Amino acid sequence: MAKVLAVVEQRDGTLKRVSEEVVSAARKVADGIGGEVDALIIGAAGIGDAAKSLGTFGADRVIAVEAEALSSYNPEGYAEALAERAKAEDYFAVLFAATASGRDLAPRVAAKLDVPMASEATELEVEDGELLITRPVYTGKLFAEVTLEGSPRVVTLRQNVFRPEENPRQATVETVSADVDPTAWKVRVREVRAGSGETLDVAEAPVVVSGGRGLRGPENWGLLEDLAGALGSRCALGASRAVVDAGWRPHGEQVGQTGKTVSPQLYFAVAISGAIQHLAGMRTASTIVAINKDADAPIFKVADYGIVGDAFEVVPRLTEEIRKLKG
Amino acid sequence: MKTAICIKRVPDTEARIRVAGDGTSVDESGLKFVVSPYDEFAVEAALRLKDATGEGETVSISLGGSGAGEQLRATLAMGVDRAIRLDGEGSMDGLAVARALAAELKELGPDLVLCGMKAADDDQQQVGPMLAELLGMPCVTVVSSIEKEGDTLVCHREVEGGTEVVEVDLPAVVTVTKGEHEPRYPSLKGIMAAKKKPLEEKPAEGAESRVKVRRYSEPPPRPEGKVVGEGAEAVPELVRLLREEAKVL
Ligand SMILES: Cc1cc2nc3c(=O)[nH]c(=O)nc-3n(C[C@H](O)[C@H](O)[C@H](O)COP(=O)(O)OP(=O)(O)OC[C@H]3O[C@@H](n4cnc5c(N)ncnc54)[C@H](O)[C@@H]3O)c2cc1C
Ligand SMILES: Nc1ncnc2c1ncn2[C@@H]1O[C@H](COP(=O)(O)O)[C@@H](O)[C@H]1O
Numbered sequence: 027m028a029k030v031l032a033v034v035e036q037r038d039g040t041l042k043r044v045s046e047e048v049v050s051a052a053r054k055v056a057d058g059i060g061g062e063v064d065a066l067i068i069g070a071a072g073i074g075d076a077a078k079s080l081g082t083f084g085a086d087r088v089i090a091v092e093a094e095a096l097s098s099y100n101p102e103g104y105a106e107a108l109a110e111r112a113k114a115e116d117y118f119a120v121l122f123a124a125t126a127s128g129r130d131l132a133p134r135v136a137a138k139l140d141v142p143m144a145s146e147a148t149e150l151e152v153e154d155g156e157l158l159i160t161r162p163v164y165t166g167k168l169f170a171e172v173t174l175e176g177s178p179r180v181v182t183l184r185q186n187v188f189r190p191e192e193n194p195r196q197a198t199v200e201t202v203s204a205d206v207d208p209t210a211w212k213v214r215v216r217e218v219r220a221g222s223g224e225t226l227d228v229a230e231a232p233v234v235v236s237g238g239r240g241l242r243g244p245e246n247w248g249l250l251e252d253l254a255g256a257l258g259s260r261c262a263l264g265a266s267r268a269v270v271d272a273g274w275r276p277h278g279e280q281v282g283q284t285g286k287t288v289s290p291q292l293y294f295a296v297a298i299s300g301a302i303q304h305l306a307g308m309r310t311a312s313t314i315v316a317i318n319k320d321a322d323a324p325i326f327k328v329a330d331y332g333i334v335g336d337a338f339e340v341v342p343r344l345t346e347e348i349r350k351l352k353g
Numbered sequence: 354m355k356t357a358i359c360i361k362r363v364p365d366t367e368a369r370i371r372v373a374g375d376g377t378s379v380d381e382s383g384l385k386f387v388v389s390p391y392d393e394f395a396v397e398a399a400l401r402l403k404d405a406t407g408e409g410e411t412v413s414i415s416l417g418g419s420g421a422g423e424q425l426r427a428t429l430a431m432g433v434d435r436a437i438r439l440d441g442e443g444s445m446d447g448l449a450v451a452r453a454l455a456a457e458l459k460e461l462g463p464d465l466v467l468c469g470m471k472a473a474d475d476d477q478q479q480v481g482p483m484l485a486e487l488l489g490m491p492c493v494t495v496v497s498s499i500e501k502e503g504d505t506l507v508c509h510r511e512v513e514g515g516t517e518v519v520e521v522d523l524p525a526v527v528t529v530t531k532g533e534h535e536p537r538y539p540s541l542k543g544i545m546a547a548k549k550k551p552l553e554e555k556p557a558e559g560a561e562s563r564v565k566v567r568r569y570s571e572p573p574p575r576p577e578g579k580v581v582g583e584g585a586e587a588v589p590e591l592v593r594l595l596r597e598e599a600k601v602l
Contacts, residue, residue, distance in 0.1 A: 216520050347592045
């Protein structure tokens, strides 16, 4: 039977939330072809149990590749282990999340399997047994609908676009060992430097508060931090390029053409003009709120809700109202 | 050290992109083309590595039609030593593109291959790691800074919530994101010198794209937004709308 392989992710032994999105999307594709879903997780011993909950989202089976050397991400070891699993069965499609590691891994696996791939899908549909993939191109100025000639079809899914949907199964967990030889690896992670503390990365957060040059300096970012704090722990900070180029915020926070592409449920653009290269990174957000003192700023053309006003007056009030609401 | 930089000709990022009449391609008439922005960062990184060690050769390579010669010249004007254009058409099939580039790179035998993290037209993020697989080289993606330490490179790689410091043995493929350094503008002298630098043209190893584009479409226009009001007084109404209408709070 044709199956769909959902490649899921863990960080420090905990399943990443995006895994639910990938499994839910895989479930839909599997239903379209009358097949089953295998969720594949790679990590240290015991990682399979962490992924068992994916049955809730439609996984029929969890395959856990467990090896001490694979407890954290390594491109060579992971690609090798994954390509081996992808070849082990007749998979119709192999789906990854378009995370830092998913983007790194999927093209290697596709090359190892000698199949074409599609990146950053925002929609998947099975029609007459074929997988139709919709993906943004030209930084979201157009959408392309493509099919892949080759099996399995390797696809990465843009984060926060495919919603997790419950579709419960009793997932079985199968543990396989991997034959890996870390001494042969040519890429070694020396160190991981955490960014701005505990906060979520802007690319994966469902709520983003971004600031632009209109905020006048890094000393004013407390304003946005307070708003983000009021919005809760699933909120991250973003920035325009003007802000990053001025050295006010790290490049990791930049949203746009030469920064990150984000698709949160809620995006606040504070004192950002809305240049086309900025829009390229955030126009697929579900709800966009703009706060800008210039009523003609282009950001208002894409914003669902806007307030024309001074950020230094509007934002503190907004923080206060949201605190009241959540308090 | 010999460094190859893979560069792609893409429409200017400011340009409005229109679907052609056939629905399966892009209308290129009137478009201005540039070196894909991340590839410019890759060129800058290559030139800095060369400046730092004071030796080595830099070669830029592009798979594309005759127009791509213009972008290769632009890299020569920035300071790249020579350029190769593989005459053919790129496609959305990253593996096919990587295969054509790999055939040439095998002959060239570089110690380091630099790519942009992604091309600004197809937005795939595929070619770099695929090239690495085809060349049997290790690969580090989304790198914002590179330093050479003997036969290894130390790369800063951007990942969710931070930076990874990664060491990779040469020869290797590295894909580059925006780093600390702005790509240099070609000087007048550079532009003059570029005219005399070698730009070789060779037929590309052709492969049919296995990514089939059924159609291009414009994104549905976002529904007309509303300006809720002016100043801080508008905030309670905004919060109400976010909660009751958009249901996001
Ligand atoms: C190749 C290329 C790639 C690029 N990539 C990116 C990218 O990835 N991301 C990106 O963001 N940009 C990118 N840019 C830059 C982009 O073109 C803009 O220059 C940039 O987005 C502007 O940032 P900004 O909106 O913060 O600043 P500005 O354009 O200076 O806008 C500031 C805004 O703040 C408003 N303002 C001022 N004071 C206040 C106040 N007190 N209260 C409220 N509002 C106020 C102003 O009305 C104005 O609209 C790129 C450009 C190029 C050429
Ligand atoms: N036609 C091409 N010619 C040369 N290099 C290319 C070509 N297409 C892609 N690349 C390289 O691969 C990178 C990633 O492209 P992509 O995988 O298409 O997003 C680009 O930034 C270039 O460095």
